[in-house]
Structure formats: C-alpha cells, structure tokens
Amino acid sequence: MNEEMYFLDNNALSHLTRAQRSSAYFRERCRLPSEVLHEAMGYPDAEAFEAVEYTTTSSVLELVRAVMETEREGDTALLNLYANKGAADPMIIACALDATRETAALLFGPTWIVVSNDNAVRAKARELEVESCTREEFLSRTRGEWDAR
Numbered sequence: 001m002n003e004e005m006y007f008l009d010n011n012a013l014s015h016l017t018r019a020q021r022s023s024a025y026f027r028e029r030c031r032l033p034s035e036v037l038h039e040a041m042g043y044p045d046a047e048a049f050e051a052v053e054y055t056t057t058s059s060v061l062e063l064v065r066a067v068m069e070t071e072r073e074g075d076t077a078l079l080n081l082y083a084n085k086g087a088a089d090p091m092i093i094a095c096a097l098d099a100t101r102e103t104a105a106l107l108f109g110p111t112w113i114v115v116s117n118d119n120a121v122r123a124k125a126r127e128l129e130v131e132s133c134t135r136e137e138f139l140s141r142t143r144g145e146w147d148a149r
Contacts (some may be wrong), residue, residue: 002111004141006030007054007096009116010039010088012135018045025145027051033060033095035088054095063094070127078120089121096130113138 008030013021020026022045031054032040040046054060067090071078078089096112103109114125114132125132133141 002108004029005099005110005112006138007092007099007112007114008032008036008138009092009114009118009121010036011117012115012138013040013043015135015139020146021045022048023146025142029142029145031095031099033088033091035091039088054099056091057098059101060091060094060098063097064090067093067097067124067128070124078124089116089118089124092116092121093125093128093130096125097128100130 006029008016013032013036016026021043030052032049032052033054034056037046037049037053040049043049092114096114099110099112103112111131114121114130115135115138116122116125116132117134117136122132122134
C-alpha cells in the first residue's frame with residue numbers, strides 16, 4: 001500500500017492541535033501550499049509551517065491555470081476574489097496535481113490527498129481525479145499516528 005501524503009486546507013489545519021501541528025507525523029506527511037501558509041500567518045506556531053510548505057513553482061502555476069480553465073464562467077463556488085474567498089482553493093488542487101505528477105514515476109509513490117471541508121474544493125478535486133477527504137475523515141484516518149512517532 002502506498003503511503004498517504006496530505007495537502008491541508010486552512011479549514012483542516014485550524015482543527016489540529018498545536019501538538020499535532022508540531023508532530024513528526026505532520027512534518028513527514030502533511031504539506032501546506034504557500035497560499036495556505038499565508039492564510040495561517042496568525043497561528044502562534046506559524047513559523048514552524050515553513051518546514052512543510054509546498055512552494056509555488058512555475059509548474060504549480062501552470063496547473064492553477066489548468067484548474068481554473070475547468071471552471072464555468074460566473075461560477076464562484078471555488079474562487080470568489082470579489083468576496084476574498086477561496087484564494088488558496090485552486091492552489092491546493094494544483095499542488096496535489098503537481099505532486100502526483102512529480103512522483104508518478106516511482107514504483108510505490110505516495111497517494112496525495114487534499115483535506116478540506118470546502119465542498120467546492122472536494123468537488124473540483126473529484127472532477128480532476130485528485131483524492132480528497134474532509135478534516136473529520138482525515139482525523140479518523142490518521143488516528144493513532146500523531147503520537148506514534
């Protein structure tokens with residue numbers, strides 16, 4: 001079975017305890033896109049998040065464009081810049097696509113999973129064949145992992 005790696009949306013990150021966010025499991029298995037890192041600047045332990053940043057590269061930006069090209073004109077469920085809502089959402093999916101592409105050649109590469117409680121994010125992930133789950137499913141899947149390392 002392939003190991004699971006997670007891209008966390010801020011609505012999932014905010015439900016982890018500080019101990020979970022500082023754990024070895026978090027450092028080894030969780031990634032935060034740069035835009036989520038920006039959203040999480042107010043956390044007391046935000047400086048530690050830089051260790052799990054998935055940086056925005058040109059290939060990620062190309063994939064953001066590809067994600068946005070799948071959006072219908074006028075649809076603001078995934079991204080609504082006028083309302084300052086969802087700036088990180090297309091980025092999370094693009095990062096998962098990029099990471100999947102980067103590890104595709106590995107015989108037993110990881111499975112990249114988007115963790116978000118945003119229905120539009122999970123729907124877009126499904127549409128683009130990216131695995132996703134809610135924060136509750138994530139916490140259930142990873143129960144027992146946080147203290148095991």
